[in-house]
Amino acid sequence: MEISKLIRAVKEDKEMFGLIICQFEPMIKKYTKLLYKDEAEDIRAELIAALWEAVCNITFYNKDGQTVNYLSRAIKNKYLELYRKSRKQNDNIITVEEEELQKRTEFDHSFENLMTEDDMNRFGRKLEGKKKDIFELIFCKEYSDIEVARELKVSRQYVHRIKMSLIENIRQEILDI
Numbered sequence: 001m002e003i004s005k006l007i008r009a010v011k012e013d014k015e016m017f018g019l020i021i022c023q024f025e026p027m028i029k030k031y032t033k034l035l036y037k038d039e040a041e042d043i044r045a046e047l048i049a050a051l052w053e054a055v056c057n058i059t060f061y062n063k064d065g066q067t068v069n070y071l072s073r074a075i076k077n078k079y080l081e082l083y084r085k086s087r088k089q090n091d092n093i094i095t096v097e098e099e100e101l102q103k104r105t106e107f108d109h110s111f112e113n114l115m116t117e118d119d120m121n122r123f124g125r126k127l128e129g130k131k132k133d134i135f136e137l138i139f140c141k142e143y144s145d146i147e148v149a150r151e152l153k154v155s156r157q158y159v160h161r162i163k164m165s166l167i168e169n170i171r172q173e174i175l176d177i
Contacts, residue, residue, distance in 0.1 A: 003068055007061045017052060020071075024051055027072060031079040035086060043082060050078030123173055127166075130154065134162045 003023060009016040021028070028051070032044045054074030061067040120139065127135050133152055137143040138159075145163065149156040 003064050003071070004061045007055055007058060007067065010055055017055065020051065020055060021048060024071065024075060027075055031075065034079070035082055046082060047075050047078055050074050119173070123170060131162055131166065134159055135166055138163055139166070 006016065006020050006023065010020060028044060028047045031047055032040050035043045051071060051074060054071050058067065058070055124132060124135050130152060134148055137148045137151060143151065145156050145159045148159045
């Protein structure tokens with residue numbers, strides 16, 4: 001059924017909205033999956049509410065292409081709004097976590113005193129690619145995770161994951177020395 005006919009039907013009988021949801025279900029699923037999975041039901045409901053609002057507010061729906069574009073844009077805009085909120089909330093959580101990690105990392109760096117500069121250089125030569133870059137920036141130049149992430153244009157989480165892996169490898173190296 002043409003989308004413009006569906007919108008006319010919804011404007012006359014609100015219960016026909018389910019048919020429009022079915023038409024846009026793939027897009028709704030796509031954007032729901034892109035956001036955090038813990039809140040999938042809430043995100044889906046928000047996207048459907050945005051679709052409902054768009055259907056209620058649309059005034060020109062004679063051409064299917066323009067109508068589909070308008071409704072798709074409404075869903076995408078809602079997704080972007082939810083993404084920004086989620087990211088902002090996540091960044092705040094990460095900041096608190098970073099403080100704890102910084103305290104733990106300061107403790108973790110204390111084992112470096114057990115390794116000589118030659119040991120660190122020998123360990124660094126075994127590494128390749130981004131691991132080596134992250135190792136040099138964190139352990140040699142004492143950059144923070146955020147500074148390394150900016151420098152290498154990768155996520156802070158990636159840098160942290162590699163750093164923790166390097167710390168574990170260095171600990172193993174110390175035990176083997």
